[in-house]
Amino acid sequence: xQTVTQSQPEMSVQEAETVTLSCxxxxxxxxxxxxxxxxxxxxxxxxxxxxxxxKQQNATENRFSVNFQKAAKSFSLKISDSQLGDAAMYFCAYxxxxxxxxxxxxTFGKGITLSVRP
Amino acid sequence: NAGVTxxxxxxxxxxxxxxxxxxxxxxxxxxxxxxxxxxxMGLRLIHYSVGAGITDQGEVPNGYNVSRSTTEDFPLxxxxxxxxxxxxxxxxxxxxxxxxxxGPGTRLTVx
Numbered sequence: 001x002q003t004v005t006q007s008q009p010e011m012s013v014q015e016a017e018t019v020t021l022s023c024x025x026x027x028x029x030x031x032x033x034x035x036x037x038x039x040x041x042x043x044x045x046x047x048x049x050x051x052x053x054x055k056q057q058n059a060t061e062n063r064f065s066v067n068f069q070k071a072a073k074s075f076s077l078k079i080s081d082s083q084l085g086d087a088a089m090y091f092c093a094y095x096x097x098x099x100x101x102x103x104x105x106x107t108f109g110k111g112i113t114l115s116v117r118p
Numbered sequence: 119n120a121g122v123t124x125x126x127x128x129x130x131x132x133x134x135x136x137x138x139x140x141x142x143x144x145x146x147x148x149x150x151x152x153x154x155x156x157x158x159m160g161l162r163l164i165h166y167s168v169g170a171g172i173t174d175q176g177e178v179p180n181g182y183n184v185s186r187s188t189t190e191d192f193p194l195x196x197x198x199x200x201x202x203x204x205x206x207x208x209x210x211x212x213x214x215x216x217x218x219x220x221g222p223g224t225r226l227t228v229x
Binding site for chain 1: 149151153158159160161162163166168176206208210217218220222223225
C-alpha cells in the first residue's frame, strides 16, 4: 500500500520570502501522479500543482514549483514570493496510474499548516 | 457546468439518527469517492465507485453505505450516526488522467 508522509505539522514564512514544504511517499509502482492541494479556511480543496512520475521535468505553476526526486521518493513544494493569501493547510497526495478499483484513490499526507507573517 | 455539488453544507445529528449526504457531478466522470477529514489524520477514503452500479469500500467504511445508480450521483448514507462520525466529508470525482475534483464539503456534527 502507498503511504504519504508530511513530517512538519506547521511552518511559517515572512511575506515575500520563499518557503519549501516537504513530502515523502512510499510506493512500489513506477507510474503515478503526485499532487499538492491547498485548503484555506473556507475548507475548499484547491489543486495547486500536479506531477506525473514519468516526467523528469519538475512542474511549475506561477509562484509554485516542485522538486520531484523519484529515486528518493520525495516531492517538495516551493512557494516563492509568499503572499498573505498563501496561508492555508497544504496536503500532499499520491494517485496510482494503474486506474483500477482501489488504485484510483488519492492517498493523502496529514497536511501542513502554513502561516504567512506580514 | 456546476462541477461537484454537495448538500447539505452543515448538519447536526443526534446519536442514532440516519441521514444521507448528497453528491452530484455534471462532468460525466466515471470515478467518484467519499473522504472524511479529521484533524491530524488528513483525508481518509470511505467508499468509492468506478462507474454506475459499481462501489467498493475504502479505508474507513464502517457505519456508511453508498450506491451509484447513475453516473451523476453518489450519495453517502449514515445508518445510525455516532459521535465518531463527526467530521468534514468531501465528495470527489474524476477521470483517469486528470486531477480529482472536490466538492465544497459537508461539516457534520453528531451529538
